Amino acid sequence: MNTRAVISKKNPIISKQGVCDPHIHVFDGKLYLYASHDFSRDNKNFCMKDWQIWSSKDAILWELESVVRPEDFYMGSSNDCWATDAAYKNGKYYFYFSNRNKQTGVAVSDKPGKGFKDALGRPLLDGTLTTTREYDPAVFTDDDGCSYIVFGSPVWAHGEGAGYFIAKLGDDMVTLDEKPRRLEVDHECDDKASLNKIGGTYYLTWASFYAISDHVYGPYKLMGNTGASVDHGSYFEWHNQLFNAFTVLDPTKHFRGTGICYVHQKKNKELVVDPVIVEYGVGQYDGNWNKIEAEWYMQSTGITKEENLRFGFDVCLENEKGSVIYPNIRNLDGKGEIAIYAACECIEGATVEIYDGSENGQLLGVCQIKNTTDTLRWRSYRLSTCKVNLVNDKMDICLVIKKSGEGQVRIDFFRFDD
Numbered sequence: 001m002n003t004r005a006v007i008s009k010k011n012p013i014i015s016k017q018g019v020c021d022p023h024i025h026v027f028d029g030k031l032y033l034y035a036s037h038d039f040s041r042d043n044k045n046f047c048m049k050d051w052q053i054w055s056s057k058d059a060i061l062w063e064l065e066s067v068v069r070p071e072d073f074y075m076g077s078s079n080d081c082w083a084t085d086a087a088y089k090n091g092k093y094y095f096y097f098s099n100r101n102k103q104t105g106v107a108v109s110d111k112p113g114k115g116f117k118d119a120l121g122r123p124l125l126d127g128t129l130t131t132t133r134e135y136d137p138a139v140f141t142d143d144d145g146c147s148y149i150v151f152g153s154p155v156w157a158h159g160e161g162a163g164y165f166i167a168k169l170g171d172d173m174v175t176l177d178e179k180p181r182r183l184e185v186d187h188e189c190d191d192k193a194s195l196n197k198i199g200g201t202y203y204l205t206w207a208s209f210y211a212i213s214d215h216v217y218g219p220y221k222l223m224g225n226t227g228a229s230v231d232h233g234s235y236f237e238w239h240n241q242l243f244n245a246f247t248v249l250d251p252t253k254h255f256r257g258t259g260i261c262y263v264h265q266k267k268n269k270e271l272v273v274d275p276v277i278v279e280y281g282v283g284q285y286d287g288n289w290n291k292i293e294a295e296w297y298m299q300s301t302g303i304t305k306e307e308n309l310r311f312g313f314d315v316c317l318e319n320e321k322g323s324v325i326y327p328n329i330r331n332l333d334g335k336g337e338i339a340i341y342a343a344c345e346c347i348e349g350a351t352v353e354i355y356d357g358s359e360n361g362q363l364l365g366v367c368q369i370k371n372t373t374d375t376l377r378w379r380s381y382r383l384s385t386c387k388v389n390l391v392n393d394k395m396d397i398c399l400v401i402k403k404s405g406e407g408q409v410r411i412d413f414f415r416f417d418d
Contacts, residue, residue, distance in 0.1 A: 011281045012248040012257025014062055016041070019052055020256035021083040021192065021232040022245040023138070027093070027112040031056045031238065032065070033245070034086045034095065035258060039079070043254035048081040051097060053113050059243075059260060059298070060283045060328065065113030068095065073107060073118040075099050083192050083232060087139040087147060087173060088112070094173045096124070096149065098135040101191075103127050104151055106174050119174040125151060130180050131161030138234070139169070140195035142216060147173060150195050150204075151180075156188050164193050164204070166217060184219035185211050192232040198242065199265050207231055208246065212269050226273045228261055235263065239299040243282065244273060262296055264305060264313045272313075284328040287335055291413040297324040303401070306410075314343075314410040315401075317350070323359055323400045333393040335416040343381045344369045345407030352411070354388050355398040364388045364397075369409065381412055390416075 012019075018038030025032050033054040039047040051068040070078040080100035087094045095107040095116045104125040107116035125134035133153040141147040152164040167180040183193075183204065190206045195216075197203070202213045204220045208228045211220035226244070231253070233246035242263040250257035261277045274293065280286075283298045294315035295305050302322030303315050315324055344350050350369040356362040365388035372380040403409050 010279055011259030011261075012250055013059070013260055013281060014054065015250060015257055017257070018250070018255055019054065019258050020247045020250075022247065022258040023085045023194070023234045024236045024243070024245045024260075025086055025088070025112075026236060026238050027088060030112075031059060031236075032086070032112050033062065033258065034084050036081060036083050037067075038255045041252075041255045043252075046082070046254055047079045049079055051081050051084050051095075055113055058283060058327065059238075060281075066115075068097075068107075068116055070097075070099075072116070073097070073105055074121050074123070075105065083136045085137050085139050085194075085234075086112070087141060089141065089145075089147060089173050090171070092173070094119070094139070096137040096139055098137065099123065101133045101135045101153060104134055104137045104149075108174065124174065124176070125149075125180075129176075130165045130182075132163055132165055133158055134165075136192040136232075138192075138194045140197070140216075142197065148195065148216060149176075150183070150193050152183075152191075152193065154188060154190050157191070164189060166195075181217065183217070185222070186220070187211065187222045194234040196235045198235065198237075198271075199269075201269055203235070203271075205233065205235065207233060210271055223270055226263070226271050227275075228273050228278050229259070231256065240303070241297060241300065241305075264295055266307055284330070285326055287329055287331040287416045289415065291341075291415045292326065292329075293413050294324065294411040296326065298327055299325040308410075308412060312412065314412050316411075317401050317403060317409040320404065321400065321402050323398055325358065325396065325398045327396040328394060329397050329416075330394040332390045332395055332416060334418055335390055336387060337385055337417040338365065338367060338388045338414055339383050339385045339417055340367050340369065340414045341381055341383050341412045342369050343372050343408075343410045343412075344403075345371070345373050346403045346405050346409065347371055347407065348404055350401060350403040350409045352384075353400040353402070354386075355400060356391065357396045358398050359400045361398065362391070364390060371407075373407075381410075385417070388416075 021036035082098035103123040109115040164183040165180040229246035231247035295313040367386040
């Protein structure tokens, strides 16, 4: 087993190693991937002998933190280490794991990436508490600090008693604070649900389907399918960006990998992903692309991400200054110009400063964005260009957007030209 994954031009982020069923959490500014592990590319059925925890500082380069083995828990040696999730509370990290499609256990550690010990010596969900199969856990902590566990199985596979159930966890995170209750969803669903709160709305997701509710207990209304994956996935927020971690067939349903893409929330609560990023992954770009969408940033300050008046999404300046960072842009050799498609309501216009790495890096060029309100709505977007001194073939590019006075500045996309 390699302990370090090399940058890949495409998803999955850790290829040919069977790292799947991802839940990614941000702990102390670092990403931790809690995953199932398909044992072999020759698998004819699900054979999963352990779980794995990986970490990353940039979502590109991943390091194996530990292999979590069922022998260390009540399960004993097993080929049934199915999907998992993790949570943090009261200075402790909690690891929730499936015993096939039968039970859910929980382990605890002082560290997010290793040292997990069986918290109970028995299942947290033993298969007798509900009418569903009590596996594939997802844990969600709400704004008020209350944590919930969601689990269950699809009706189409296991009959009318199946479905998703939810229960509030005790403050110790290893006991239930209430009897599990069924989640009402207007869809037959699938296995491995996840629960998130995005823009103040609760999202219940399975594979790439998602349903929404104003209340954690539902009812949940189906909104759609982003199309990112046919299998397990989850969502996380990091550096003012929303991401989806999803399962990739690598190459079969019994040997899978993990992909990551950006996610954008529309005003009507729909979620949108970009097919090119589903294929290529996050945090890396190609200078030969005909456009790099502004909303594909990896880090931002002082900006919001909003729907474009015509289609897609824009990066919008909140106050007088904001920045967005796009790391690992390759194939910049020979490029001498940047073109920025933007709209500007400021009478005096705005500027976009282009830096190497961050706004503390070398200034590579300055693009003037003129006032564009002389035309109507989406037609007010115009292409502004300037010379840039790109010193390497692959660079991290930071755009610093500045304005003075009233009015909005919106950037739709940019590209590099010869």
